[in-house]
Amino acid sequence: MKNEHRLAYQAIKKVSQHEGHGAVTKLLAHLGISRQAYYKGLKRQKTDWKIKDEFLTSRANHWYDRHDKCIGSTKILSNLNMDPQVTEPVTLKQVKRIMIKLGIRCVIRPKKHSHVKQQEQYTQDNVLGQKFSVSGPNQVWLADSTELSYGANGQFKMRLSGVLDLYGRHFIAYELSRTETAAAETRLFEKAFDFAGDVHPMVHTDRGPAYTSKMFNDHLAGHGVTRSMSRPGTPYDNAPIERWWNEFKVRWMDRMRCRPLIRSLWLW
Structure with missing residues (x-):
C-alpha cells in the first residue's frame, strides 16, 4: 500500500470520529476509494x-x-x-x-573555468609525486590561494593564501590580499618560517604566476627548501590543500555567514 493511501485512510478515520460515518462515505466517494479498500487498508500492517x-x-x-x-x-x-x-x-x-x-543531495562548489594561463618564469618538476604521507612535521609544506567573496551580495573579492603542513594537515600561516601576487606569497612564507623556525621543507605549489615568479623563488632559495610543482591541469597533485579549501568554503564560509568577519580581517 502506498504511503499516500495510508495517510489518506488515517485522515478519513480521524475525521469520521467527529463527523460520523456519513463523512466517511462522502470522503471515500470524493477520493474514488471503495469502502472495502478503505477498511482493508486500515487493518493492513506494515511489512x-x-x-x-x-x-x-x-x-x-x-x-x-x-x-x-x-x-x-x-x-x-x-x-x-x-x-x-x-x-x-x-x-x-x-x-x-x-x-x-x-530529495536530498550533496552540496558542492561549482567549478570555475575562467582561468587564463600566464607566462611561467620558474617551473619545477612534481617532486612530491602525490606522496601525501609523511612521518613528521615540517617535511612537506603545501601552498595555494583561493578567492573569497564578501559584501551583502558577495560583490567584493579577495585572495586567501595559506601554507599547509602535510603532517597533521593544518595551516601554519595565512595571508589576505586583493590579488594573488608574488609579494603576497612571499609575505606568507615569511610568516610560515617565523612560526616554524629553522626548517628546510619541500614546498609544493601549483604553477600560478605568483609561485613561478623570480621574487618568490629567490626568497625560498634563501631558506634552502626543495621546490615541487603540480603538473599543468592536475589539481590532484596538490589535493590535500584543495580539499581543505573545499571544506572551508562549503562547511564554514557558506554555513557560518562569515563574510562580515572576512571584511573585518581585511580592514584590520
Whole structure:
C-alpha cells in the first residue's frame, strides 16, 4: 500500500470520529476509494521491509542533517555502517534510493573555468609525486590561494593564501590580499618560517604566476627548501590543500555567514 493511501485512510478515520460515518462515505466517494479498500487498508500492517526502510531513512536523514547537509551518498553510507543503531549491512544503492526519495543531495562548489594561463618564469618538476604521507612535521609544506567573496551580495573579492603542513594537515600561516601576487606569497612564507623556525621543507605549489615568479623563488632559495610543482591541469597533485579549501568554503564560509568577519580581517 502506498504511503499516500495510508495517510489518506488515517485522515478519513480521524475525521469520521467527529463527523460520523456519513463523512466517511462522502470522503471515500470524493477520493474514488471503495469502502472495502478503505477498511482493508486500515487493518493492513506494515511489512518488515517497510519498517526497516523507514528506520534506515530516518538514520540517513539524521546523518545528513548532522553534517550540515553537505555530505553525499558515500559519506552517508560510511556513517550508517558505523552507526550502532544500524545492525544490518547497508549498500550504496539503498542510500542513493533513500536520497532520491527524500530529495536530498550533496552540496558542492561549482567549478570555475575562467582561468587564463600566464607566462611561467620558474617551473619545477612534481617532486612530491602525490606522496601525501609523511612521518613528521615540517617535511612537506603545501601552498595555494583561493578567492573569497564578501559584501551583502558577495560583490567584493579577495585572495586567501595559506601554507599547509602535510603532517597533521593544518595551516601554519595565512595571508589576505586583493590579488594573488608574488609579494603576497612571499609575505606568507615569511610568516610560515617565523612560526616554524629553522626548517628546510619541500614546498609544493601549483604553477600560478605568483609561485613561478623570480621574487618568490629567490626568497625560498634563501631558506634552502626543495621546490615541487603540480603538473599543468592536475589539481590532484596538490589535493590535500584543495580539499581543505573545499571544506572551508562549503562547511564554514557558506554555513557560518562569515563574510562580515572576512571584511573585518581585511580592514584590520
